[in-house]
Amino acid sequence: MAGVHQLTPVVGNAAACHALGLWRGTLARGRARSRRAALLGPPAPRPALPPPPLALTPCEQQVLLGTLNSERFVDTAPAAVHATLLDEGHYLGSVRTMYRLLAANGGCHERRNQRRHAVYSKPELLAVAPNFEMESAVGLLLLKSAQFVTEWFLSNQNLSEEEQEGNLLHDLRAPRRMTCFDESCR
Incomplete structure (x- = not known):
């Protein structure tokens, strides 16, 4: 608020609030609150709300939590538990009450066994030349609009994997002249 008070004489109220990410009415509400506190004193604390009569x-x-966590209903959604209990002639609480009670006791997550998915890293693409990309992990050439292929790819087809990896690292540091095999490039 001190920043708004310093900027207001220079740029105006609206611009100062916008520059600091505040709403325009923030300054006016703060002034009204301080005037009200000066005239009436601090606001009286609100009394605690009484518990709802039907809680x-x-x-x-x-009893409801024991029913939800019983062997019979441990893998069942609260709505299905509610329907099953009503079919049997028992009413322990509403579906929302069951969810509220489960959330208060840490049982509101998915109750069935879940499969954990493996974490995969996103492939990283390295640019060797304009309009030309190479996938770093595999060394796969991705042909773009001009259909370029480097001399490296042609010269390394008959080499072993170790020699190709060595040449790949060398060529990534200093790319060679590009050769175009598409008629539209010539």
Whole structure:
């Protein structure tokens, strides 16, 4: 707020608030709040809200939580548990109450066993020349619009993998002259 107060005489209220990422009305609300506090004193603390009259008692919450975590319903969604219990003639709470109770006790995540997916790294592409890309891991040439192929690729076809990797590292540092095999390039 001190920055807004310093910038306001120079650039104006709206520009100062915009420069600092505040809403225009922030300054006016702050002034009104300070005037109100000067006239009436600090605001009175709000009383705590009484508990809802239809809230479950701790005993009922334990019964519902025990039912949700029982062997019978451990892999079942709260909506299906609610429907099953209603079919049997029992009502322990609403579906939303079941979700609320599970969230309060750390059971609101996916309750079934989940498959863990492997983490794959994104392939990195290296630019050797304009309109020409090479995949760093495999050395695969990606032919772009001009259909260029380097002399390196042609000269290294009959070499072993170790020699090709050595030439690849050398050629990445100092790319050779590009050869075009497409008629539109000549």
